[in-house]
Amino acid sequence: MIVLVLVSVPARLRGEVSRWLLEIAPGVFTGRVNRRVRENLWGRVLSGLGDGSAVLVAADRRREQGCEILTAGRGRWVPADFDGLMLVRRAKAGSAG
Secondary structure, eight states: EEEEEEEOOOOOHHHTTTTTTTEEETTTEEEOOOOOHHHHHHHHHHHOOOOOOOOOEEEOOOOTTTEEEEEESSSSSOOOOOOEEEEEEOTTTTOOO
16 A cells, blocks of 8 residues: 655646546545556656655555655655654755655
């Protein structure tokens, strides 16, 4: 199961993502895809992001919290690994996510 949040991205990207995932709220997508499809989809998000931002949360049994967090673009929050524990911190002023 994954959750993908897209903020201020081109409409074309949202349309492309909606082919694979269900849009449950504006810019919030969810669904169940395998790892290969997820990685391909994330690659498409990265290439079509423009000036927007994206956050992907995917189930991952290998991690302590049971999920993997990926961010891209100009997000205000970024994941940070603290000795194997993934936490989310505020991005430094003036830096891109």
